[in-house]
Amino acid sequence: DSGVTQTPKHLITATGQRVTLRCSPRSGDLSVYWYQQSLDQGLQFLIQYYNGEERAKGNILERFSAQQFPDLHSELNLSSLELGDSALYFCASSVAPQGETQYFGPGTRLLVL
């Protein structure tokens, strides 16, 4: 158990819908990272927040957005969902903004039908 929690574990929704994935980092970690893992793409970095502010951006679609709240939990919002958005979404956390060691949560499996 890494100490990073993610909810929900599984999510099934229809195309065009919007969902929110939630992540709580390890106690004391200020940095949160979001990743998408699909079968054909591997693990793709989406976005990083550090202490409430966006720190780095990866391959995140415009339909996706994220934020980190004052209590350091983070939410990833996915809207206008498409079939191709079906994937495992991981959250990871680290102490520092350039955290070398990122601790991953158990992931949220999203299925878009």
Next chain:
Amino acid sequence: EDKVVQSPLSLVVHEGDTVTLNCSYEVTNFRSLLWYKQEKKAPTFLFMLTSSGIEKKSGRLSSILDKKELFSILNITATQTGDSAVYLCAARNTGTASKLTFGTGTRLQVTL
């Protein structure tokens, strides 16, 4: 565009065999290379390498980085069925927009 390539994609070995997993990278402003093990869900951290030629060891696992040739290897000796997993390699760059670029992984299956 930053890129990390792992090989082989998949391998099956017998328990007790030694395996070598390869990772090559092309990353602007490279800072470090990390190895993760992913069994069922979340990747778990194995090693971080920042300097060439210094081997990191943890039990039967070891890893080394070559910053001149831009690659790293992960060795597992005396493999056990519990080593069956996907092994991910990731390269990190420097700077304020530092991020990890992951390879697609090597799937290792250890059979009896």
